[in-house]
Amino acid sequence: MASSIFSLLFLTIFLVSLSHVLSYSSKNLLDSHDPMKTMAEKFIRQLNLFPKHDINIIVPSKDQIVDQQRLFEKKLILSYLGHSGATVQDLAHHAGYYHLLHTKAARMFYFFFESRNNKNDPVVMWLTGGPGCSSELALFYENGPFRISHNMSLVWNEFGWDKVSNLIYIDQPTGTGFSYTSDNRDIRHNEADISNDLYDFIQAFFNAHPEYVNNDLYITGESYAGHYIPAFASRVHQGNKKKEGIHINLKGFAIGNGMTNPEIQFKSYTDYALDMKLINQTDYDNINKLYPKCQQQINSCGTGGEDACLYAFQDCTNIFSSIMDIVGDKNYYDIRKTCEGNLCYDFSRMETYLNDNQVKRALGVGDIEFVSCSSIVKQALGTDMMKSFVVGIPPLLEDGINLLIYAGEYDLMCNWLGNSNWVHAMEWSGKRDFGAAPSINFTVEGEDKGVQKNHGPLTFLKVHDAGHMVPMDQPKAALAMLQRWTQGKLSNT
Ligand SMILES: *[C@@H]1O[C@H](CO)[C@@H](O)[C@H](O)[C@H]1NC(C)=O
Ligand SMILES: *[C@@H]1O[C@H](CO)[C@@H](O)[C@H](O)[C@H]1NC(C)=O
Numbered sequence: 001m002a003s004s005i006f007s008l009l010f011l012t013i014f015l016v017s018l019s020h021v022l023s024y025s026s027k028n029l030l031d032s033h034d035p036m037k038t039m040a041e042k043f044i045r046q047l048n049l050f051p052k053h054d055i056n057i058i059v060p061s062k063d064q065i066v067d068q069q070r071l072f073e074k075k076l077i078l079s080y081l082g083h084s085g086a087t088v089q090d091l092a093h094h095a096g097y098y099h100l101l102h103t104k105a106a107r108m109f110y111f112f113f114e115s116r117n118n119k120n121d122p123v124v125m126w127l128t129g130g131p132g133c134s135s136e137l138a139l140f141y142e143n144g145p146f147r148i149s150h151n152m153s154l155v156w157n158e159f160g161w162d163k164v165s166n167l168i169y170i171d172q173p174t175g176t177g178f179s180y181t182s183d184n185r186d187i188r189h190n191e192a193d194i195s196n197d198l199y200d201f202i203q204a205f206f207n208a209h210p211e212y213v214n215n216d217l218y219i220t221g222e223s224y225a226g227h228y229i230p231a232f233a234s235r236v237h238q239g240n241k242k243k244e245g246i247h248i249n250l251k252g253f254a255i256g257n258g259m260t261n262p263e264i265q266f267k268s269y270t271d272y273a274l275d276m277k278l279i280n281q282t283d284y285d286n287i288n289k290l291y292p293k294c295q296q297q298i299n300s301c302g303t304g305g306e307d308a309c310l311y312a313f314q315d316c317t318n319i320f321s322s323i324m325d326i327v328g329d330k331n332y333y334d335i336r337k338t339c340e341g342n343l344c345y346d347f348s349r350m351e352t353y354l355n356d357n358q359v360k361r362a363l364g365v366g367d368i369e370f371v372s373c374s375s376i377v378k379q380a381l382g383t384d385m386m387k388s389f390v391v392g393i394p395p396l397l398e399d400g401i402n403l404l405i406y407a408g409e410y411d412l413m414c415n416w417l418g419n420s421n422w423v424h425a426m427e428w429s430g431k432r433d434f435g436a437a438p439s440i441n442f443t444v445e446g447e448d449k450g451v452q453k454n455h456g457p458l459t460f461l462k463v464h465d466a467g468h469m470v471p472m473d474q475p476k477a478a479l480a481m482l483q484r485w486t487q488g489k490l491s492n493t
């Protein structure tokens, strides 16, 4: 999930059938009777989501988006309930579309919530994973200003990240959430294009909001955003160095339960599963026999072969599905929980709310349907999945840009152990000192909420009593984490 979510597993099954399907006809890929599409839908339904379309590729109607401006933003007037500490008039909540520069016809949708506290707070961007799931999952279920109550009204989130930041949620890559295009060629297949789009957006955003350009900027997100975030942070850093456009005041990037280094993270699945008693020693030894092939394909994928990336996907996800065969109906985003029937989480209120006509009018999205998770956006990133995005990180650390890797301890999918392992293995000037740094308790209002380790710009935090979506499971601790980290108070020293 990134929150996203989802699914190595779904892709697993779907890529196993991919090679099969390809041998018949590649046209089947977009055929609605395709078996892998059926699989994709099944997995999206585990979250109780039923997007009407597989991707937002549409023919825009005349009343769609006002097109004279590249960035079109609308002040939001939604009905807010309860006491916020501010009046509705004071609140600057916006929704907007950005006509992406290097595309045929793509429009990127975003929410922008100015801080409830102080406009000098940092600007924080949030990216949900999937790949292909909307960042509104995080907005409404994790760290946004409000949540959707059972009666479909909004209630304030006491621990919304807009209490300490000016917060932006982006629907991306193109075709996700309310973001759309009318041209298939705008579908993204790699992080270079994805990070260029995000870079073009943030340039346009600061151009439209010059009052925020000197604030600190932090890039955050979850799950598959473990790919997006390092690539985008590097893109910003390069732009700054080359004096492209507006200087972006990038101060740090944070990844929650991310997938960043598949070689190390796929190795850790069995270690985590054994530690958590999900499998026994015999299972462990058997499943580990699958790893050398996975590792070999990942290495071939890293050195260029796109086919190798698909094979890597197939071989590596065998490890994950072998574990799940033993684990059964446990929720792989939170192994304390069981999936009931088809249902592992219920995020359906978000879909109902965002497809309400009155809400859509307020958002200025015209008649665009909300695509909560796009199976085609995900499918298009099939060769991106097994690549490592660690390589761009050390130059950022050496220039003093902060990195926070945090992980809820009960997530299997992007588990804390695999994240801790790649963070410790990363080559940079502070590697030894980070390795030798003490683990100390992360305490929030006297309660132990996790264990953290820090050296210089690098911090790792394991969060207690949380699964894949830390701000959903531990909202107070997650807000404290963001606040301390952006104020430079999370580190040991
Ligand atoms: C809807 O639910 C919220 C929170 O549970 C409650 O505060 C509010 O009064 C309810 N509104 C209506 C119209 O029932
Ligand atoms: C380990 O678990 C498997 C099922 O996953 C079971 O068949 C086997 O008997 C167990 N082995 C031991 C030594 O407990």
Ligand SMILES: *[C@@H]1O[C@H](CO)[C@@H](O)[C@H](O)[C@H]1NC(C)=O
Residues within 6 Å of the ligand: 441, 448
């Ligand atoms: C750290 O937290 C654990 C619980 O997570 C607790 O048992 C331990 O006493 C704490 N250590 C210190 C030094 O506070």
